[in-house]
Amino acid sequence: MPVKYIVVPHKVPSKPDEAPKYYPRLKSSGEINLREIANDIAQESTVSPGDTMAVIESLLQNIPRYLAQGYIVRLGELGSFYLSVQAEGSASPEKVNASKIKRNKLHFRAFIGGTHDAQIIAGGHLLCLGLE
Numbered sequence: 001m002p003v004k005y006i007v008v009p010h011k012v013p014s015k016p017d018e019a020p021k022y023y024p025r026l027k028s029s030g031e032i033n034l035r036e037i038a039n040d041i042a043q044e045s046t047v048s049p050g051d052t053m054a055v056i057e058s059l060l061q062n063i064p065r066y067l068a069q070g071y072i073v074r075l076g077e078l079g080s081f082y083l084s085v086q087a088e089g090s091a092s093p094e095k096v097n098a099s100k101i102k103r104n105k106l107h108f109r110a111f112i113g114g115t116h117d118a119q120i121i122a123g124g125h126l127l128c129l130g131l132e
Contacts, residue, residue: 004029067106079110 004027009020038052047055063081066073073081086103090096 077111079108082107082109 005024042049
């Protein structure tokens with residue numbers, strides 16, 4: 001199934017006299033939840049929907065625990081979760097402490113260049129739905 005996109009005009013605010021340029025924007029097909037994914041996996045394997053949900057739920061419980069232990073969580077060709085912080089700088093290493101951390105962030109970096117990416121994006125698997 002192709003990935004759908006629409007064409008949208010975009011003007012640069014600092015250049016209001018210039019004509020807009022047109023860009024593709026991916027179009028969502030909606031949402032899918034864990035139960036639906038578990039049912040699909042069960043139909044494609046010998047695992048029951050309940051067992052599949054149990055494994056997914058366990059994964060969701062374990063990812064935060066591994067992150068809290070300082071691990072980067074790599075999920076194969078899906079991608080990786082990792083934590084980072086934004087902090088206030090200090091004049092010397094001795095003045096650095098946890099109170100300097102102002103914000104922590106959870107990141108997900110999708111695996112790029114895998115076989116699934118190639119199947120989805122390459123080879124004309126994009127379908128234009130027209131101008132927005």
